[in-house]
Structure formats: structure tokens, C-alpha cells
Amino acid sequence: MSEIDYIQWQSEFLTGIDKIDEGHHHFIKTHNKLVDIINKDFCEKKLLEILYAVMHYAEHHLINEELCYQGYDGFSEHKAKHKEFVGKINDVRETMEKNNNSDVCIKLQNYMHDWFMQHIIKKDMEAVKYVKNNPR
Numbered sequence: 001m002s003e004i005d006y007i008q009w010q011s012e013f014l015t016g017i018d019k020i021d022e023g024h025h026h027f028i029k030t031h032n033k034l035v036d037i038i039n040k041d042f043c044e045k046k047l048l049e050i051l052y053a054v055m056h057y058a059e060h061h062l063i064n065e066e067l068c069y070q071g072y073d074g075f076s077e078h079k080a081k082h083k084e085f086v087g088k089i090n091d092v093r094e095t096m097e098k099n100n101n102s103d104v105c106i107k108l109q110n111y112m113h114d115w116f117m118q119h120i121i122k123k124d125m126e127a128v129k130y131v132k133n134n135p136r
């Protein structure tokens with residue numbers, strides 16, 4: 001199996017809102033830990049640890065964002081995406097409980113990578129820009 005790429009932290013990912021940036025930084029670290037365990041073939045032993053970190057992101061960070069983005073004109077759509085993320089993570093957890101294999105790790109890594117590319121660096125950036133330009 002070829003090695004999977006890490007997400008490299010870049011200053012252009014910064015939104016300027018500390019709480020949000022901390023959450024995103026933590027998300028990247030968790031993603032990269034997952035890449036490590038896939039590359040080292042430790043998936044069965046370590047997946048639960050990763051999953052808990054992602055659940056923490058979902059419970060704390062996504063809620064922080066929702067508090068911050070109130071008033072944003074794309075708020076409902078953004079919140080719906082968060083709900084979809086939580087649903088996906090719950091699905092991964094259920095699948096893992098039934099069938100603990102490396103496919104689950106790779107699927108989770110793909111999903112996290114897509115989430116980073118499609119949501120974090122696009123949708124969150126748009127939301128933060130709106131909130132900064134339209135202070136409450």
C-alpha cells in the first residue's frame with residue numbers, strides 16, 4: 001500500500017479566531033495521527049483513540065463554531081453539514097464495533113481529508129469572513 005499524505009499545517013489556514021484555529025489545528029493533528037496508524041498497520045489497536053478525538057472535535061469545536069457563526073446568512077446550511085459530520089462519525093463507530101478492520105480506518109481518513117478540503121478551508125473560511133465583516 002502506498003503511503004498516505006499528511007495534512008501540512010499552513011498559516012493560510014488561520015481564520016484569526018483563536019478558538020476556531022485551535023479546533024482546526026487539533027483536527028489536522030488527529031488526521032495525521034490516523035495516517036500514522038494506517039501506515040504502521042496499527043488500525044485495530046488505535047482506531048478507537050482516533051475516533052474519540054474526532055468525537056471531541058464534533059462535540060466541542062463544531063458547537064463553538066455554531067455559537068460564533070450566529071447571524072451568518074449560510075448558518076442553516078453550515079449547521080446541516082456539521083450534523084452530517086456527526087452522523088458520519090456515528091456510522092464509523094457502529095461499523096467499527098461490528099467489523100474492526102483497516103477499511104474503517106482508511107474510510108475515516110478519506111472522509112476527514114475531504115472534510116478538511118471541502119469544509120474547513122472553504123466553508124469555515126467563508127463563515128468567518130462573513131462574521132468578521134458583519135460584527136454583531
Ligand SMILES: [Fe+2]
Pocket residue numbers: 065078082119123124
Ligand atoms: Fe464548520
